[in-house]
Amino acid sequence: MTNAFTLKEFYTPKWLSNPHLQSILPKFIAPKMPDYRRELVKDSLNESEVAYDFYDVEDSKNEHGKYRKPLIVLFHGLEGGSDSHYARSLAHVVHKQDCHFVVPHYRSCGGVSVSGNVFYNAGDTTEAHHVLNKLGVDYTTIFVIGVSLGGNVLAKYMGEYGDNTVCEAAVVVSAPVDLASSAIAMQKFVGKRVYTPYLLKPLLQKALENNLPKEEFEAVMQSKTVSDFDHVFTAPRHGYRSANDYYNQASALPFLSKITKPTLIVTAKDDPFLGLTATQQDVSPAVTLLDTQHGGHIGFIQYRSKASPKQKLDLTWLPNTALDFFKRHSK
Numbered sequence: 001m002t003n004a005f006t007l008k009e010f011y012t013p014k015w016l017s018n019p020h021l022q023s024i025l026p027k028f029i030a031p032k033m034p035d036y037r038r039e040l041v042k043d044s045l046n047e048s049e050v051a052y053d054f055y056d057v058e059d060s061k062n063e064h065g066k067y068r069k070p071l072i073v074l075f076h077g078l079e080g081g082s083d084s085h086y087a088r089s090l091a092h093v094v095h096k097q098d099c100h101f102v103v104p105h106y107r108s109c110g111g112v113s114v115s116g117n118v119f120y121n122a123g124d125t126t127e128a129h130h131v132l133n134k135l136g137v138d139y140t141t142i143f144v145i146g147v148s149l150g151g152n153v154l155a156k157y158m159g160e161y162g163d164n165t166v167c168e169a170a171v172v173v174s175a176p177v178d179l180a181s182s183a184i185a186m187q188k189f190v191g192k193r194v195y196t197p198y199l200l201k202p203l204l205q206k207a208l209e210n211n212l213p214k215e216e217f218e219a220v221m222q223s224k225t226v227s228d229f230d231h232v233f234t235a236p237r238h239g240y241r242s243a244n245d246y247y248n249q250a251s252a253l254p255f256l257s258k259i260t261k262p263t264l265i266v267t268a269k270d271d272p273f274l275g276l277t278a279t280q281q282d283v284s285p286a287v288t289l290l291d292t293q294h295g296g297h298i299g300f301i302q303y304r305s306k307a308s309p310k311q312k313l314d315l316t317w318l319p320n321t322a323l324d325f326f327k328r329h330s331k
Contacts, residue, residue: 051112066137220233
């Protein structure tokens with residue numbers, strides 16, 4: 001990887017700029033899922049197994065027994081995984097640039113059930129550090145991308161751990177760095193009618209599969225929003241007093257001023273999932289903010305008029321922007 005980075009503006013035609021179209025359409029146009037290599041690894045509590053899905057490139061190990069080529073790690077979003085549209089798009093671009101790629105899933109994601117009482121939450125930087133330490137045993141250079149909930153985890157991790165982060169640089173995408181205001185944004189009409197049912201259904205299903213005590217079962221069953229679910233399940237399961245306490249403690253925004261390693265934060269101004277977002281006064285000198293006018297939530301679809309019919313709608317702006325940033329900060 002070479003040291004060259006320029007911020008390439010995101011542009012999409014007006015007819016494609018609707019934030020909901022940008023947020024929903026990628027699911028239907030993303031490339032096929034790569035042929036991942038799966039490893040099951042114990043979590044930081046040594047309770048549950050989690051799935052690490054690798055997309056490898058040919059490589060040799062150095063004198064320290066580590067692969068020489070960079071590893072790009074993806075922290076996925078709420079109920080996402082290696083089959084998510086952004087994971088598939090990123091995996092193919094990373095592979096073409098001759099880098100390793102991996103999606104370490106959160107507990108209960110990727111088709112692997114939890115074995116303990118702990119699932120995952122937006123502020124679990126202990127698990128993030130554990131994951132990267134595990135990967136650091138086999139790879140010389142690690143870069144990390146976090147999207148949506150995973151972006152908040154990554155941004156908080158970069159600020160909380162500072163120079164002790166196990167990566168050279170990070171890219172944070174469509175992240176709800178202020179969880180409380182993002183929860184409010186999700187209660188607007190489209191969020192409430194479209195996005196909430198899509199996100200809430202798998203959360204409820206997983207929770208109900210774990211033989212909950214009667215009181216917790218009844219509370220979960222009554223959840224109508226993700227905030228309801230966070231209040232009765234996510235917060236108490238992970239040591240928070242309430243959803244408000246969880247959102248306050250887990251939000252990355254207060255930690256952005258403490259980041260010491262190169263970090264790019266990409267946010268679309270029309271993202272329907274987000275509330276408050278970071279300003280230049282909120283971040284350290286190590287952070288670059290890239291705010292786009294359009295792009296929706298992890299969308300960033302461009303239109304290539306001269307491409308073949310199947311390639312006109314293009315999702316490579318985000319992966320290429322992230323990799324360009326990493327190139328600049330590779331040793």
